[in-house]
Amino acid sequence: MSKTFHVTTFGCQMNEHDSERMKGMLGSLGYTEASEQRDADLILFNTCSIREKADSRFISYLQLAASYKRARHGDVIIGVGGCWAQSVKDEVFRQFPYVDVAFGPGQVHKLAEFLTSDSLTAQGFFEFEGFTGHLPAARERDFQGWVQISAGCNMKCSYCIVPSTRGRQVDRPLDELVAEVREMVAGGVTEITLLGQNVNAYGRAIAPPAPRSSFAALLHELDAIDGLKRIRYTSPHPQDMKEDVVLAHATLDSVMPHMHLPLQSGSSRILKAMRRTYSRERFLDRVALIREHNPDIALTTDIIVGFPGETEADFEETLEVCEEVGFDGAFTFIYSPRRETEAAEFVDAFIDHEVAVARMDRLVEVVQRRANERAQRFVGRTLDVLVEGPSRTDPSRLRGRSGHGKTVNFTGLAEAGEIVPVEIVRATSQTLAGEMSLLARALV
Ligand code: SAH
Ligand code: SF4
Ligand code: F3S
Numbered sequence: 001m002s003k004t005f006h007v008t009t010f011g012c013q014m015n016e017h018d019s020e021r022m023k024g025m026l027g028s029l030g031y032t033e034a035s036e037q038r039d040a041d042l043i044l045f046n047t048c049s050i051r052e053k054a055d056s057r058f059i060s061y062l063q064l065a066a067s068y069k070r071a072r073h074g075d076v077i078i079g080v081g082g083c084w085a086q087s088v089k090d091e092v093f094r095q096f097p098y099v100d101v102a103f104g105p106g107q108v109h110k111l112a113e114f115l116t117s118d119s120l121t122a123q124g125f126f127e128f129e130g131f132t133g134h135l136p137a138a139r140e141r142d143f144q145g146w147v148q149i150s151a152g153c154n155m156k157c158s159y160c161i162v163p164s165t166r167g168r169q170v171d172r173p174l175d176e177l178v179a180e181v182r183e184m185v186a187g188g189v190t191e192i193t194l195l196g197q198n199v200n201a202y203g204r205a206i207a208p209p210a211p212r213s214s215f216a217a218l219l220h221e222l223d224a225i226d227g228l229k230r231i232r233y234t235s236p237h238p239q240d241m242k243e244d245v246v247l248a249h250a251t252l253d254s255v256m257p258h259m260h261l262p263l264q265s266g267s268s269r270i271l272k273a274m275r276r277t278y279s280r281e282r283f284l285d286r287v288a289l290i291r292e293h294n295p296d297i298a299l300t301t302d303i304i305v306g307f308p309g310e311t312e313a314d315f316e317e318t319l320e321v322c323e324e325v326g327f328d329g330a331f332t333f334i335y336s337p338r339r340e341t342e343a344a345e346f347v348d349a350f351i352d353h354e355v356a357v358a359r360m361d362r363l364v365e366v367v368q369r370r371a372n373e374r375a376q377r378f379v380g381r382t383l384d385v386l387v388e389g390p391s392r393t394d395p396s397r398l399r400g401r402s403g404h405g406k407t408v409n410f411t412g413l414a415e416a417g418e419i420v421p422v423e424i425v426r427a428t429s430q431t432l433a434g435e436m437s438l439l440a441r442a443l444v
Contacts, residue, residue, distance in 0.1 A: 005031045006040035010058055011048025013234060014166075014195050015082055017132065017146035018108055019046045022081070024136035025112055033138075038068045042077045042115070047084035049161050051336035058084060066098040077101065077115075081108060083165035086126055087339065093122040101125075105166050106151065108132045128152065128167030133180070141388070143417035145189040149177055149218065150205065153197035155237065157264075158275045158342035159304065159335060162197055171202050173210035178221050181228065190417070191230035191386060192222070200236040200245055216244035223252040229419060230386065230403070231255050235262055235302075239277045241286045250293040257294060258328075258405035261286070262302035266321030267314035270307050274343070280321060287325050296377075298328040298404035305363055306335045306356030308346035315359050319366050326370040328404065329429070332363055371429035375406070378424045382437050385422045387414045402432065412436025 005026050009019040022044060023033065034040040043065045048054045062080070069076040079101040080092060086104030093099060100122060101114045107125035109132075114123055133148035150171040153163045181192060196202060203213035215236075222231055231254045236245070238261055249255050265271050268279040278286075290297060303318060322330070334356045337344035385400035391409040392399060400408050400422075409431060410422045426433040 002030050002032050003041040004034035004039065005042040005044060006034045006037040007044045007046060008037065008061060009046045010054060011046070011050065011083065013146065013193065014105075014148070014197075015046050015048060016140075017148055017195055018082070018105060020137045020139055020146065021132040021135040022046065022108055022111065023138035025109070027138055028136055029112055029115060037065065038071075040076070042079065043068065044079045044081065044111075047080060047082035049082075049084040049087045049165060049338070051333065051338075053336070055084060062096060062099075066096070069098055079103070079111065079114075081105070081111070083161065086165040087161060089126050090124045093124070104128070105132070106130060109135060128170075131170075131172055133172060139189075141416070142188045143386075144191045144193075145184045147177060147181060147184075147192050147194050148172070148196070149194050149199060149202050150196040154201070154205070155198060155277070156275050156342075158273065159307065159338065161338040161341055164340055166197065169196075169198065169201065169205045170207065171196075171205045171213075173206050174203075174213040174218055174221060175210070177218065178225070181222055182225055185225055185227045188417075190228065190419075191232070192228065194218070194222075194231065194233035196233075197235070198237045198240065199233045200240040200242070214244065215240075216242075216248050219245070219248040219252060219255055223248075223254045228254055232258065232405070234260050236260070238262070238283050238286050241290070243289065246290050246293050249290075249297060256403045256405065257296055258298040258300070258403070259290060260300045260302075261290075263318075263321060263325075263330075264302060264304050265307060265310070265314070266318035267310070268317075270310055270314050273309060273346075274304075274307060280317065284321070284324065296404075298374075298406070299325065300329040300331075300405070301325075301327050302331045302333070303363065303367075304333050304335050305359045306351040306353075308335070308343055308351065309349035310335075310351055310359075315363075319363065322363070322366045322370060326374050327367060328374050328406075329371050330367045332360060332367060334360055368429040372427070375427035375429060375432065378402075378404075378406070378432055379427050380424065382421045382423045383408065383432075383434075384419050385410065385434075387416050387418050387420060389416050398436075406432050408432045408434055410434040410436055412438075 085102045103125040106128040110125040152167040152169040154169045200215040202215040383402040387400040391397035421437045422434040423437045424434040
């Protein structure tokens, strides 16, 4: 009987990617995946520490795993990887003595070393080295794949824990990425998502002797791969959003008409305190450039409310930018102080929670109203939808994603992985509804 593992993943797409690599690596060590955590010989967590809520949620999961371990008289290995593990390092063993192994995002490969070593007792691995992208992957879906183009982040956003949990930015060589994507496409992948903390800074931090490159160059090389239909990426930084990337959207068929461009705040004063390195005007200027070349592109964003020192006037500027830009969607967060970040020291300027919550409600109203208005442009159009499976709310219907990144629920007959034409009949801020166009399909 082979040993079994179970992985629970928290956090961003980079963590989802890293978890697929953990699973791939465990597969090559002869482990198989258990469907229930309580049955697994190896219980793993891939953690996130971006906001305080993420931490507290995770700890309740960890305690449950400890109870499974006790029930099996300790004959279970508990492993904790990812950003939270990195941020607490060896302290994890003091606070949670039932944890056997802990490793940061740069040390996933060390898990194999640990599992094959003689002493399976409290070991921690926290160097920044190696890309999880080098490990074998166990992909969730055959036709979609993540590609880690870089690790770490060189920005110093004052609220953000990521530079300390993922280290300095290191990029993978262009040739290596092209070869990896070619191999994925040969294996049936048609849609890829390029991952990095600041993807459009790609190319400057490639270790010599491999030559430097640029994000636009990478997009061009990948677009030329036969059989690759859709390229997505997340997240770019407004500071590095240059014309070459904007033009890549306009000229390369496989680069999808969607860009996630985090705003964070609409107030130049707050942006400065956040160390975002752009002003409100500069952000709006980037949006104008993007839309000049790509009038129909979907723009989504991230916004933080209640950053230390944010006044009512600052917040209103954020609302104004949201009104003016009209994002197709936004992730909105209440500021959460993180250990060892600059903004966590601005204690005197912290915003009352009730004030932040009230601002959040007002922001969500504007974001949703504008997203809803924007979505109406799809009604009556026929969009190419990549089928992902049955609809979550009505299993007799199908669910997929449009090029713009919108979830589409529709009637029709198609297999997961197919790209089919869907005529859109209704649109809300979050999803589109439609019918598969049989006539258009017959013509494809
Ligand atoms: N590297 C990416 C994403 C970082 S984390 C980028 O720069 O775009 C995703 C989002 O979480 C951020 O864009 C930000 O809006 C939010 N976030 C990060 N730290 C936060 C904090 N301390 N409190 C609240 N939201 C935070
Ligand atoms: Fe964090 Fe800023 Fe880097 Fe994004 S760009 S990961 S928000 S430091
Ligand atoms: Fe969380 Fe780390 Fe991603 S803190 S959001 S898992 S980079």
